[in-house]
Amino acid sequence: MARRGPGGWVTLALIAGVLSAPVVVFAAVFGVSFGWWSRFFALHQLTWGLAPWLFGLGTLCAVALLWRARRGGLWRILAAVLAVAVVAVGAWLFHSSTRPYSSVDVATRSVSTNPSDPPPFSTRLMATRSATGGASEQTLEDLACPGVASIPRQVLAEEATAALQRAGFTPLPSSLFRVEGTHTGLWFQIQHDATIRIRPGRTDVRVAVRETLVPDDQACRLLALIVAELQPRS
Incomplete structure (x- = not known):
């Protein structure tokens, strides 16, 4: 099995950074469904607390992958396209699916x-x-x-x-x-x-x-x- 060069590991690390926020949000959602943690923890700590920072990290990783794609190579181009798609779709889903839930406790109505x-x-x-x-x-x-x-x-x-x-x-x-x-x-x-x-x-x-x-x-x-x-x- 061929060894992966340093550049390949860097690409994988950047892709992991791009995927980190969606993974945390989905883990928060399914954790509530399976009773792993409370809804408060899933919303306040994971979704509203951690995920926005990871989305920022993912955006930086996507920019880095686009920059690396300038040097050519099908693998880097595909990775860059995947990163941009994940960040765009993830940001849209985050806004449309979790934004309706307030990050602060307010009076029930x-x-x-x-x-x-x-x-x-x-x-x-x-x-x-x-x-x-x-x-x-x-x-x-x-x-x-x-x-x-x-x-x-x-x-x-x-x-x-x-x-x-x-x-x-x-x-x-x-x-x-x-x-x-x-x-x-x-x-x-x-x-x-x-x-x-x-x-x-x-x-x-x-x-x-x-x-x-x-x-x-x-x-x-x-x-x-x-x-x-x-x-x-x-």
């Missing part, structure tokens, strides 16, 4: 189609939220989401359950006039709870994140998705 009279969560669901670190009903601050309105009709409980399932929620034990479910996100297993209140002539929806690490617009996206799924199907 929820969103609703009727923020002045939001549908209350059931006692059973509030007990589950409390047992898993979720905020109490009294501390939730309901906001409206732009372009999302109540359903101007009384939907069937079966319709509401099916809408939650299509929106990616796991339905919970519900009643005739209140249907609930929980959504667990792929990134960091962030959970959102939803409740649908069914009344004659009006159906309202509420979504609340369970953590004090609050997504900027994740709850609104989920609320809009549920409302869209509740619309009559042609």
